[in-house]
Amino acid sequence: MSDAYEAVIGLEIHVQLRTKTKMFCGCELSFGDDPNVHTCPVCLAHPGSLPVVNEQAIQYGIQIGLALGCEIAPRSIFHRKNYFYPDNPKAYQISQYDIPLATNGRLGDIRIHRVHLEEDAAKLVHVSESGRIHGSGSGASLVDFNRGGTPLVEIVTEPDVRSGAEAREWLQLLRSTIKAIGASDVNMEEGSLRCDANVSIRPVGSDELGTKAELKNMNSFRFIERGIDAELERQRAIVAAGDKVTQETLHFDPRSGSITSLRSKEEAHDYRYFPEPDLVPLAPTDEMLADARSALPELPGEREARYLTELSLPDAHARQLARDSELGELFEAVLDAGSASPVAVANWVTGEAQAREVEPAALASLVGMVEDGKVTTQAAKQVLVTLAADGGDAAEIVEREGLGAMADTGELEAIVDRALEAHPDEAAKVKDGAMQAIGPIIGFVMRETKGAADGKEVTRIVREKLGL
Numbered sequence: 001m002s003d004a005y006e007a008v009i010g011l012e013i014h015v016q017l018r019t020k021t022k023m024f025c026g027c028e029l030s031f032g033d034d035p036n037v038h039t040c041p042v043c044l045a046h047p048g049s050l051p052v053v054n055e056q057a058i059q060y061g062i063q064i065g066l067a068l069g070c071e072i073a074p075r076s077i078f079h080r081k082n083y084f085y086p087d088n089p090k091a092y093q094i095s096q097y098d099i100p101l102a103t104n105g106r107l108g109d110i111r112i113h114r115v116h117l118e119e120d121a122a123k124l125v126h127v128s129e130s131g132r133i134h135g136s137g138s139g140a141s142l143v144d145f146n147r148g149g150t151p152l153v154e155i156v157t158e159p160d161v162r163s164g165a166e167a168r169e170w171l172q173l174l175r176s177t178i179k180a181i182g183a184s185d186v187n188m189e190e191g192s193l194r195c196d197a198n199v200s201i202r203p204v205g206s207d208e209l210g211t212k213a214e215l216k217n218m219n220s221f222r223f224i225e226r227g228i229d230a231e232l233e234r235q236r237a238i239v240a241a242g243d244k245v246t247q248e249t250l251h252f253d254p255r256s257g258s259i260t261s262l263r264s265k266e267e268a269h270d271y272r273y274f275p276e277p278d279l280v281p282l283a284p285t286d287e288m289l290a291d292a293r294s295a296l297p298e299l300p301g302e303r304e305a306r307y308l309t310e311l312s313l314p315d316a317h318a319r320q321l322a323r324d325s326e327l328g329e330l331f332e333a334v335l336d337a338g339s340a341s342p343v344a345v346a347n348w349v350t351g352e353a354q355a356r357e358v359e360p361a362a363l364a365s366l367v368g369m370v371e372d373g374k375v376t377t378q379a380a381k382q383v384l385v386t387l388a389a390d391g392g393d394a395a396e397i398v399e400r401e402g403l404g405a406m407a408d409t410g411e412l413e414a415i416v417d418r419a420l421e422a423h424p425d426e427a428a429k430v431k432d433g434a435m436q437a438i439g440p441i442i443g444f445v446m447r448e449t450k451g452a453a454d455g456k457e458v459t460r461i462v463r464e465k466l467g468l
């Protein structure tokens with residue numbers, strides 16, 4: 001049954017921009033300050049106050065549009081989106097409606113429908129009767145206007161996503177792209193990156209869109225994946241039972257894994273958009289577009305392509321290093337600091353060295369020593385532990401702890417002789433062609449040399465001594 005249906009998922013992402021001040025006034029942006037210390041007549045909607053557009057927010061918006069391969073509208077306009085709620089003193093949000101800043105883009109496999117600019121609402125804090133502050137419940141509601149008026153970019157995808165896992169992976173690419181631009185902290189826990197998903201299913205082969213349900217405000221990549229998969233399962237069960245999916249807004253509870261309805265279509269808002277009369281249309285000049293374009297860094301998608309074609313990294317490493325900005329920076333720094341090969345550096349940075357804090361230059365020198373055969377991989381792992389704990393110079397640690405690879409073949413041959421004497425049965429089996437019996441012989445040599453012998457070299461000597 002479930003195989004006869006495919007998932008159709010569109011994503012809506014809100015990104016708080018990392019400007020110094022709010023979207024339409026001079027109030028500073030803050031996270032974690034005392035409530036209501038960053039307010040003014042504009043963001044508190046005092047009569048007679050007028051909005052002024054934040055130029056940096058426009059530039060970030062254009063850069064995000066360009067990075068997502070969109071066409072930037074020669075002239076877009078701001079609208080008032082009317083709704084009455086305590087998080088919104090004007091009773092409308094300034095947003096964009098029928099002519100957004102950017103349209104028709106693509107990031108990876110997912111097409112971008114639109115990108116537009118707007119302002120964030122204030123933050124509501126609900127207090128229970130006992131005075132305990134928590135996310136919801138009865139008692140009192142407090143408003144913190146510090147967040148009200150924070151510049152937001154909303155990104156809406158086409159319904160191209162086909163699973164929870166694909167949504168998670170694509171959002172990680174989007175996050176690293178926006179992070180590379182420097183336009184946002186893109187921190188889901190702090191709410192600077194928020195995601196809603198429109199989820200529906202349709203018979204495989206159909207071009208029509210099924211009735212969609214909207215999953216709101218999932219605040220981690222993992223929860224997005226689980227929430228979408230749980231909703232797909234719910235919709236498939238409804239269809240399997242012969243019923244129809246209804247349009248509604250849903251909440252996914254990551255603790256219980258359950259989905260609950262927030263509101264149905266009948267309660268859906270009618271925002272009565274109309275053009276914001278206090279703001280002129282947004283018409284970026286050629287110069288603004290050129291500036292925005294030239295300020296774009298190498299983006300994760302481009303970086304991945306370069307790693308594949310110019311550095312010949314394996315797919316998985318190219319992808320991981322391009323999309324994880326911290327690992328990617330370490331990789332670039334290690335490459336710059338030494339002459340180790342990119343493939344070897346990628347191996348170490350995504351493997352043993354990941355989650356260890358090591359100076360790029362020290363790691364570069366260590367990987368170089370492994371490549372030159374001066375230290376074995378096994379011994380290098382020990383050196384890495386010391387480097388992460390105490391810092392220092394890789395070559396010095398190798399010298400001090402006697403971890404250098406055994407260059408003296410004569411000495412190694414003597415140890416192999418002792419290993420063969422200690423394991424006569426295994427030696428006989430190896431001689432008869434059962435190479436898997438070599439393990440204890442190599443183990444003996446590694447113990448004797450404290451890991452300083454090169455495994456391949458030991459195998460070569462063993463074969464030579466056994467006349468193979």
Ligand SMILES: [Zn+2]
Pocket residue numbers: 022025026027038039040041042043044149
């Ligand atoms: Zn203000």
